[in-house]
Amino acid sequence: MPWPTEPNRANLGDGVYAWGTKEDALRYYNIKSKQTNDIQILEFEISQKDLNNMVQLDLTKMSDDEVNAFLDRYARLNDGVPDHGYDYIQRMTGIGVENYFSKFVFDKLNFKQ
Numbered sequence: 001m002p003w004p005t006e007p008n009r010a011n012l013g014d015g016v017y018a019w020g021t022k023e024d025a026l027r028y029y030n031i032k033s034k035q036t037n038d039i040q041i042l043e044f045e046i047s048q049k050d051l052n053n054m055v056q057l058d059l060t061k062m063s064d065d066e067v068n069a070f071l072d073r074y075a076r077l078n079d080g081v082p083d084h085g086y087d088y089i090q091r092m093t094g095i096g097v098e099n100y101f102s103k104f105v106f107d108k109l110n111f112k113q
Contacts, residue, residue: 003103004038011075012089013082015103018044024096031095043112046101050108054087060097067091 003017004010010017019025025041032039059067074080089100101109 003106007076011077011082012091012100013074013076013084013102016044016101016106016109018099018101019095020097020099027095044109045112046109050105051088054101054105054108055085056088057084057086057090059089059091 003014005014019028022041029039029041057070059070062070070084072078072080074082074084076082086100087102087105091098091100
């Protein structure tokens with residue numbers, strides 16, 4: 001499998017975690033590369049049609065209480081089980097907006113060489 005599964009690297013479930021900008025990805029990389037050598041930045045695209053067909057949740061549009069309730073239930077770092085059923089989740093972090101894509105939609109992501 002091409003993705004991490006540890007709670008601190010797969011908090012919302014197994015899949016691909018991505019940043020909306022290259023700058024955010026580099027910030028994250030610079031922080032995590034001090035802790036592990038098992039990290040790399042990859043660029044990918046997804047068609048708008050495939051993205052629109054995904055079951056989505058945008059935590060950035062929810063209240064803090066709603067986000068915390070979701071994370072308490074589903075986030076591995078909160079001892080939750082990530083059986084939420086979403087293909088794509090956006091959430092705000094201290095670095096920027098993190099985008100989670102479930103392993104079940106991995107074939108929709110077109111990685112660049």
